[in-house]
Amino acid sequence: MLLEIEDIHVHYGKIAALKGVSVEVDEGEVVTLIGANGAGKTTTLKTISGLRPLTSGSIRFDGKDISKVPGHRRVLMGIGQSPEGRGIFPGMTVVENLQMGAYARRDQAAKDLEEVYELFPRLAERKNQAGGTMSGGEQQMLAIGRALMTKPRVLLLDEPSMGLAPKLIQQIFEIITEINRRGTTVLLVEQNAQQALQVAHRAYVLETGSVVKSAEASELLNDPQVRAAYLGGGAEAAAGPGD
Amino acid sequence: MSETTAVPAEKSTGTPALELREITMRFGGVVAINGLNLTINEGEIFALIGPNGAGKTTVFNVVTGVYRPTEGQVVFAGSRIDGKKRFQVTKGGVARTFQNVRLFHNMSALENVMVGADAHHRTGLAGAALGLPWHRREERDGRVKARELMEFVGIAHRMEETAKNLPYGDQRRLEIARALATDPKLLLLDEPAAGMNPTEKEDLQGLIRRIRDTGRTVLLIEHDMSLIMGISDRIAVLDFGQKIAEGLPAEIQNNQRVIDAYLGVPADAS
Amino acid sequence: MNNLFSQFWPYTIDGLSLGAIYALVALGYTMVYGVLRLINFAHSEIFMIGTFGVLGALHLFGMPSNVGGFALVGLALVLAVVGGVASGGSAVILEYVAYRPLRRKGASRLAALISAIGASLFLQQLFARLVIPQAFGLPKEKGALPVQGHFVHRDDVIHIGGFELSNDRLIVIVGAVLMMVLLDVFVNRTKLGRGIRATAQDPETAVLMGVNIDRIVTATFALGGAMAGVAAALYMLRFEETKFDVGFLLGIKAFTAAVLGGIGNLRGALVGGIVLGVIEMYGSAIFGSEWQNVVAFSVLVLVLMFRPTGILGESLQQARA
Amino acid sequence: MNDSTNRNPLARARDGYSSFSDSLRDRWGSAPRWARWVVYLLLIVVAIILPADGIGSFMSPYTDWPTLLFFPIGGYILLAIGLNVVVGQAGLLDLGYVAFFAIGGYAMAIFGTKMHLSFWEILVVGVLLSAASGIILGAPTLRLRGDYLAIVTLGFGEIVRIVAQNTDYIGGPNGIGGIPHPPTLSEWTIPDNGFFDAIGIGGVQPFKYGALDGKPYYYVMLLVIVLAIIFVKRLENSRVGRAWASIREDEDAAELMGVPTFKFKLAAFAIGAAIGGAGGVVYGSQATSIIPNNFPFILSATILAAVVLGGSGNLPGVMLGAFLVAWIPERIRGLQEYRVLVFGGVLVLLMIFRPEGLLPSRRRKAELAEGEGGMGGLGAEVGGPVTVAAGEVGE
């Protein structure tokens, strides 16, 4: 297992956000976490990347216990993240934001920069615009592009499709498949469960801080309970006007 | 200018609530909105869609007085509101939510809504300091109204919680309740469904309808096509700050320009 | 007014050299503010420690006398290093003791501000009551007295009509501008500099980029402190005297300069410092020295009324969208 | 608080204190109205017998206790209440608050010595004048955000002091002497017998004002403090208080929700200034002479420290903070020249120990724990020496 999360508990002050979550991600997989608002998906990702301390439990990466390793060192070890809320450096230009992605790398990142520009031409157009003045979706592209620049072994994506236009959403999921094909492991958090399950190998369902279900993605896609709760009862029906 | 013409939908009364006339908004070299004309009628749910960076949020910012348009006029309920102070715009009957939730994080949910309700209260310092009856009545009314609204948006059980501790979806609802508390005639919702799962989106859809049914006009930005197609009376599509299409949902769905610029595939294909 | 016209160059040069010192001290405020959003009130004591470091070194190795010419440049370089190390080092310790625990707890900036004020009082008194008496062999009641050391031989190096520039002022001005340029290049061109800016704008995301925040904060304090230390060396070159509270007024002025230029903006610190120094001098010439500080603060208010984020605006971190 | 078992005793003690103050607050919040009134009354009775010698001998072995109670303790408390409106409630950082205190003091001195108004008249005039100066300072500068405002207020404080120093009409550096005491209201003496003597206030003439007996002044200060508390408390629980809170949280959003932010910020400034001015008037009448150097920047800083130390935004906390900040340096006078040194160190330690203040408001506590726009994110990383204590770290 590349990433093993074992029975972690995490608190915000007195509030327990995670009450014993265990998740495993194998090298080369795309794993997705789905769940309602406030289920603890973001918290799980933040805990993996070292932004939240554990109350108990452990996180192992590549066989090593990293529960106490500071966040920046985890990045060096190969854990990259595109955070919820995008986390754009508002006063840095688009290029500088992207370069920050390569902060922890020793090798040349010029080629990757070109690739990101290819994926998101808008970013190339706006190279020198301050990150903070980009539109919501543009920022989302920037955040994903920047995460790609870290060249991680496992990439944590927190709702990458949020705020993106439909056309781009399709593209994002294509990109995820593509980078996975090239060897990057992905842990994906999505509200857009339908599409997430389509690109993922396996999935976990979180509810109020606990894992309530885990299975092959395709299995969940057809699980009636999951469909009802997370894929929208009338996922197809809702396309037309009226209920 | 767009070549499409506005088709009044059957649900609207036909009287314009909000009119944007030749609005242009420039930021240095970036032209975020370019000569935009838009008319939203009273009582309709009007959706504004378009690719990322098309200028949708900027429209909201211009309407609510966050930005003063470089050119053009904003007319609301018959009078110009561009150049007015932001709080005056709100008092005048325009309220909004934000693309990135902006609650008063550390106040309780109820207090957040009460701040909205205060928009129409008059008590000044003296009234509050002396505890005049007028003031006490307003306080009571505000509280009652806030409670009702929280029930209305479906988060009555969260009343006393600190706003930032609410799950994201509830925060969005709370933002809506807060905006409703200012008693708007026109409600602007900026991607209210972002971060919600499909089930929650369906609930939201119902909520937006109920808001419209209380006699308010709703202007909505969303990227979720099933939601948009499900509830909008009319839709306008922006691209590069210009209106590339306007019309009924069914027309928009099949508009080739919209598909090329925005949808990628026809909306009902997903 | 007459004074200003008849003594225009002296006033201008004095303003520049005063402003240069303001600017260097302002850099420390601006850097720490940019990263931590903290008005580091104890920065004035970091400066003070620099002056005593310089003075202590002079005492330790024997106070030279009448150093002029190139020897003075050399001495200035050595003292700048001494001051830089003393101040930079103590700034790092200060961060470790007074701010880091607060950071760990996610304290508010207000709490940190009070900690800074406490640290400022503490350091002042520590020097007045213990360090100065010990290091300079004074009775402990006398630690509040100024300590002097006279070593500079001043003469005019440039002399064109009314324009006279003395060697010490020249070193101060050139030294300050040089340091500023170095720091600017460092912050904008190096990786550590980029890390500083990223941390300033969004520390949490910076962690996700692999930035070691503790190291960045340490570096920020070290750099800002070192600048104050260089300022302290230049200050000693000019005034040859210091006491436990030298930093107080100077610190307030330097912070004013930082704000005037646009806090968080390194170039703003330079501009703000120079503008403030020159305006203070002109103001004194016109209204009398008793109005010097009133002029300084009034100019600040005026500038901010028209440019609410200072002359050059913010930069290390910008208003979030 | 999580997992307190593997924490050191100090941290546990802190948690204990924290949950104790929480439960106290809960009980207070749910207490019936009459119970609260009983507590209020008790508090006032305690305040009245506070200057008693018996208490003083413990509280203040080095200086005259009633005088100390009047100023700095009473004075700081009043000033902290005023500054709390600006900093704690509206979230505006004011580093020049002493200016309003000075304006009040000078109002007392000028109107008392040159126009011969009586203390009570001047109290009104002084309060109005300071409120007006708050508006004059605020109107052009409240557009500024955050620390730009802080430095401008600091500058304002210095400007006021230096102008006083340079203006001969008000005595320049000599200030103004011979400020009249308030007129004696009554020669009435608290009977010097059993009961009153036992509680230590026998023989006091509470309505006769002289330079030496601090008690009558203390009662005036007490009265002003109580009035200020009532005033401020009512505002806090009203639309005004909510508006301030919303401005503090997100000014843009507040304005977009219909809050006239400028007006409310100005009001906060004016009210803070008025309270500071009242403090100045009372102080001036007792000091009999004031000079510009009575109003240094460090006093602003000290009051700010009081507010934050006690728990910015929470009135009882703020008052506790002011009390400590005024009292500790006097209580440790025995340490002689080391007392400021110790005081500085204590400030740092207290902030490290309880960054949210001793009695934080619940709202503020959350905010501080979150470290909004503050240093929170800078400690957000796991690892480092105090890992576990980072349980409260926000994002």
Added chain:
Amino acid sequence: GGNSKGGGDNVTIGFMGDLTGENSGIVIPPKQGAQLAIDQYNATNPKVKITLKTYDSQGKGEQAVPLAKQAITKDKIAGLIGPTFSGESAQADPVLEEGKLPNISSSATNAALATHGWKYWHRLIANDNVQGAGIGEFITNGLKAKKVFIVHDNSEYGKPLGETVKATVEKGGAQTSEDPIDPNGSDFSATVNKVKAFSPDAIFFGGYYAAGGKLIKQLREGGVKARFLSGDGSLDQGLAKGAGGTNAEGSVIGCPCLIDPTGTASAASKKFAADYKAKFNADPAIYSAEGYDAATAFIEAVKAGNTTPEKINDFLTKVDKPGVSKEIKFQSNGEPTATDVYVYEVKGNQLPLLGSAKNATVK
């Protein structure tokens, strides 16, 4: 309250002044003078012993006022020497007056202090009107200066003194200009430039030596060669030290006091100088003798059997005894009777006496 209200066999006399601040150099000597007098008295094994209690106001009014209250209400002392500076006196004296505590300042010279009709206030030195006039006359007569630049530190002491000197030299026909400085500042170059523009023959500084030294240094470095003069606040070696090198050389300092380390003035003065040197291992300095004399006034009162503040104050109205520095005798407004002003010159580390301001000259 329980303390003995004097009257026992111990009386406490206070000394209040700047004992640890940056100008403490001119306050420690009078304190030592007072200490010497009291120790000598106690050594005679009198019936009523006297204790000297010090109050460190750091020269600041806001610290002096509460200390004064404390001295009256808590420590219940019988008399106070001090406060030493004019500013703190202006603030603390009204309290002493209301508290009916007799006080003798050995050094506060501000003229206005005598104008309040205070009954308990006294001082043992001539005021700044006398001092300023003396120095002013010396500038126009002794130095024959035609252009005089006045600098002062904007303090309660420095400003009026500077202004008196200014008025006096103007009366003497000199042209003047003026610029105050902030004594806490470090850069006086604006003032230096103003002086240069004016190019005076003499510069008078009203203020304390800590700032005075810095000022001289910057004036000399700015190329100003005019003679520097100052008042009692600068009469300390700290002035020359602060000025550095020989910058202060030849400066003239006035003082309404006679410093007489060699004991040439009188036998009493000689004995005092010897005793002082023996006790403190230093020559008497500024106001040592006045401190000694102020203590002597209280000692005389106690000797005459007065131990309460009231009675001691009554005694002070009548006291008339030759002291070390001058006759110990007060006018009804509390001012001393003697009014001599002396000038001293800075010579290396020393401050030799030039003579009386009226007739002294410099080379």
